[in-house]
Amino acid sequence: MGTGDQSESARGLINARRVVIKIGSSLLVHADNGRINRQWLGTLCEDISRMRARGQQVVLVSSGAIALGRRMLRMAPGALRLEESQAAAAAGQVLLAHAYLETLAPSGLQVAQVLLTLSDTEQRRRYLNARNTLKTLLDLGAIPVVNENDTVATEEIRYGDNDRLAARVAQLVSADCLVLLSDIDGLYSADPGLDPQARFIPLVEELTPEVEALAGESRSDVGSGGMVTKLIAARIALGAGCHVAIASGRQEYPLSSLESGGRCTWFIRHASPAAARKQWIAGSLQPHGSLQLDAGARTALLSGNSLLPAGVTAVQGDFERGDAVQLLGPDARVLGHGLSAYSSAEARGIMGVRSSRIEQILGYRGRDELVHRDDLVLFGA
Ligand code: GLU
Numbered sequence: 017m018g019t020g021d022q023s024e025s026a027r028g029l030i031n032a033r034r035v036v037i038k039i040g041s042s043l044l045v046h047a048d049n050g051r052i053n054r055q056w057l058g059t060l061c062e063d064i065s066r067m068r069a070r071g072q073q074v075v076l077v078s079s080g081a082i083a084l085g086r087r088m089l090r091m092a093p094g095a096l097r098l099e100e101s102q103a104a105a106a107a108g109q110v111l112l113a114h115a116y117l118e119t120l121a122p123s124g125l126q127v128a129q130v131l132l133t134l135s136d137t138e139q140r141r142r143y144l145n146a147r148n149t150l151k152t153l154l155d156l157g158a159i160p161v162v163n164e165n166d167t168v169a170t171e172e173i174r175y176g177d178n179d180r181l182a183a184r185v186a187q188l189v190s191a192d193c194l195v196l197l198s199d200i201d202g203l204y205s206a207d208p209g210l211d212p213q214a215r216f217i218p219l220v221e222e223l224t225p226e227v228e229a230l231a232g233e234s235r236s237d238v239g240s241g242g243m244v245t246k247l248i249a250a251r252i253a254l255g256a257g258c259h260v261a262i263a264s265g266r267q268e269y270p271l272s273s274l275e276s277g278g279r280c281t282w283f284i285r286h287a288s289p290a291a292a293r294k295q296w297i298a299g300s301l302q303p304h305g306s307l308q309l310d311a312g313a314r315t316a317l318l319s320g321n322s323l324l325p326a327g328v329t330a331v332q333g334d335f336e337r338g339d340a341v342q343l344l345g346p347d348a349r350v351l352g353h354g355l356s357a358y359s360s361a362e363a364r365g366i367m368g369v370r371s372s373r374i375e376q377i378l379g380y381r382g383r384d385e386l387v388h389r390d391d392l393v394l395f396g397a
Contacts, residue, residue, distance in 0.1 A: 022218055023277035025284065028259030030275055032193035034073045034154065034289075036258075037064075038182035038249075040198030041079040043265045044112075050087030052080075052115050056268060061116075063271035064159065065123035073154040075189060076116065077162045077182035084108035105166030116161045126158040131165035134175055137184040144338040144357065144391075147188045148383075154189065183249035187256035190289035190390075194253040195274065196246055197265030202281030203230060203243065220283045223251055250283045257292030259285050290390075297353055298393040301340035305333020305360050307367075307386065308344045309351070317343070317351065317394060322385035325358075325374065328367040335360045343392065354392030357383045 029035065039060070046053055064074050082101050085108025091100060113129045120127055130153075136146045153160045164174060164181050175181040179196055186194040206214040220227055228251075231243035250260040263280030267273055274280055287295070309317070313327020323343065335341055337359050343351045356363060358378075363386060365377050371384035 021277075022280070022282070025219055025259075025261075025282035026275050026277055028282065028284070029193050029195065029261065029271070032072060032191070032259070034075070034189055034191045035067065035193045035195065036075045036077060036182055036186040036189065036191045037195045037271070038077040038178055038197060039079065039265065040178070040196075041083045042199045043197060043270075044078065044080040044115075045083040050083060052084065052111070054115075054119075056265075057115060057119050059268035060265070060270060061119040061123065061125075063269055064120065065125060067271065068123070068125060068157075068159075075150065075154070075160045075162060075185060075191065077178050077185055078112060078116070079163065079178045081105040081108035081112050081163055081166060084111045102167045102169075105163075109163060109167075112163070113161055116159070120159060126156075128153045128158045128160050130160045130162045131167075132162060132181065132185070133165045133169045137188060139338075141336045141338040143188070144355065150185070150189050177245045179245040179249040180252065183252035183256075186253045186258045190256070190293060191253075191258050192289060193259045193261070194249070195261045195263060195271065196249060197263055197270055198246075199264060199266060200243060200246065200262060201264035201279055202262050203227070203247075205230060216279070217281055218279070220250075220281060223247070223254055223283060254283055254285055255292065256296075257285050257287045257289035259283065293390070294393045297340060297355060297391065298395070301353065301355075303333075303342045303353060304335035304339040305331065305356075306342035306344050307331055307354075307356070307363065308348065309346065311346050314345050314351065317392070320389060322389040323354065323387040323392065324371055324384065325363070325366040325386045326368060326370055328363065328386060331360055331363045331367055333360055337362075341387070343387070343394075350395065352392055352394035354387035357386055357388060357391075 044053060067074055082104045085104030088107050089104060091104060096104060117127045132146060136142045150160055162185055182194060203217045204214040205217060208214040228247050231247045246262050253260045260283040261274060261280045263274055307328050308330040310327050310329050313323055317323060335356055337357060338355055340353050341356045343354055345351050362378055366374050375381040
């Protein structure tokens, strides 16, 4: 932990290529009347438009569907049953997406709604799908507005809070910076509501168990995340090579405020997203099979290219799309690991053929690469 120079830490945001911003319900929805805080949203969107103009890619993870929907459907105050919150989310999500669409349109920015369930980020097969869709949207210049697919996610299979969802999204898109905006302004040495001596912590250089123990069970009225979920989110994002800021978004222009050294807790990453991803692929995934390469493919990989089906001579094992596989040279020596964009059955069908024939063989147009270069690590390279 450090005292921290906030303007120095804010470089994590200013220099980021890809930023994920989580917006808590309590910022977006007025607690008293359940309506969208249009004035505040306008200033947030101006900030986003400035970031886009600087060439930064932005993903929003926005809460608020349940809070908006319960008002629209005139539901009684108090705790909602699961199916009631799912119904509220179904109604509120329409309003939520529309509010972003309307507010970003004057800056010429397009919005794309992405609703995720836990299995979209935890199951390898879906993980690659979600990652590719989000990256395609970003490359097209759109602003993905992500929320949990509350309408179908039941208790056992939901994130439940958008802090963790935002961290998973940051990991999914290899973001450099995650900003968690809510009514919580950062981390304290004790609960400031209970202890007047509580010190604000502007910088966390190492997320140790001692730091994690500082989180109370703090909860805000409108959203569902507290400091506990924010620190879990910080751990996930830091592990993916992403800087994290926990900040209050209460003031207008919340991102400009952070950039100019505004109050928040910064968590500093120790690796880039690319390095963290490579480490993850190399170390923590058990390979489910292997792909044997011809000499041409081996050379292509060594010079930084992707693996095309044409360069594969044999497929061993039984794996799903998104599973880790070993990459073997022509002499069967292990060259590295990669995530396969096709299942073992599909890979057997397309090995040795040009990518332009994939559609004809499999009946759908998948990726040209069997293992994309972002999804592979070469040992000793
Ligand atoms: N997905 C919920 C919503 O949009 C919010 C979850 C949260 O508050 O973190 O209403």
